[in-house]
Amino acid sequence: MTSCSRLTLLGLMLPLIVAPGSLYADDGVPALLQFAEQYHRQEPQQAPKDKSPPAKAPAPKPVSKVGPTRELSVRQQQQLAAARATLREKEAQLEHQQARIQSLQKELTALRVEASDNVLSQQDLNELSKFASGIRQAFNLTPKEQQMQALIAKTQQELEQQKSEAAKAISGLQQQLTQLQDKNLQQAKQSDEAQVTANRVQKKPA
Known part of the structure; x- marks a missing residue:
């Protein structure tokens, strides 16, 4: 109540x-x-009236669509990270190859300079050969000394070949010069004989 x-x-x-x-x-x-x-x-x-407003039913919660988008974003980030890692690996390999190429180019240039510096005269080669012989008698040859000895032998062969070719060329030029001199002498002799004949003809009485 x-x-x-x-x-x-x-x-x-x-x-x-x-x-x-x-x-x-x-x-x-x-x-x-x-x-x-x-x-x-x-x-x-x-009886008192209940003036309180009727209870409202709770509004349905909107379905969130963040889940799939976030999942797709994470997948894209993973793919992007993998692509960046692959790119960094390729760049590192390329830098290594470029460094290797530069190193080989430097070695090749050094070898070319060394080869040009090793073009020695026969006297220098003989002295160097004697020096190498003395080293061989005192110590065992190292790979560098063996390489030097082989280079000396090769250079000696090249010099001998150049000498032989030069001698052949000189001999050929000498033969050509001798032939030209003989031909000139013959032409001069023939010219003299022709002049003598002409003088005789002119001196004959008419």
Whole structure:
């Protein structure tokens, strides 16, 4: 029973308590019983109304689409990281190859300079050969000394070949010069004879 209902009940019972002679109604029914019936008839009408707004159903949560996008972004990041790692590896290999090429080019240039510096005269080769022979007698030949000895032998052969070719060329030129000199002598002799003949013809009497 609410406080409002209690106050209503008390207000109805107060006249009955103050006037005891009125406990019975005209029809012989106790007034208190009539009061109870009236109270029960009035109670549903006086029931307080619940003015609180009806509870709203919770709104459905929107379906988030961040999951697939985030998963795709992570996959793309992984692919990008793998591609960058492959690119760095290729760049490192390329730098290594370029360094190797530069090193080989330097070695080739040094060998060419060394080969040009090793073109020696016959006298220098003889002295170097004697020096190598002395080293060979005192110590075992190292790979560098063996390479030097082979280079000396090769250079000696090239010099001998150049000398032979030069001698042949000189001999050929000498033969050509001798032939030209002989031919000139013959032409000079023939010219002299022709001049003598012409002089004789001119001196004959007419």
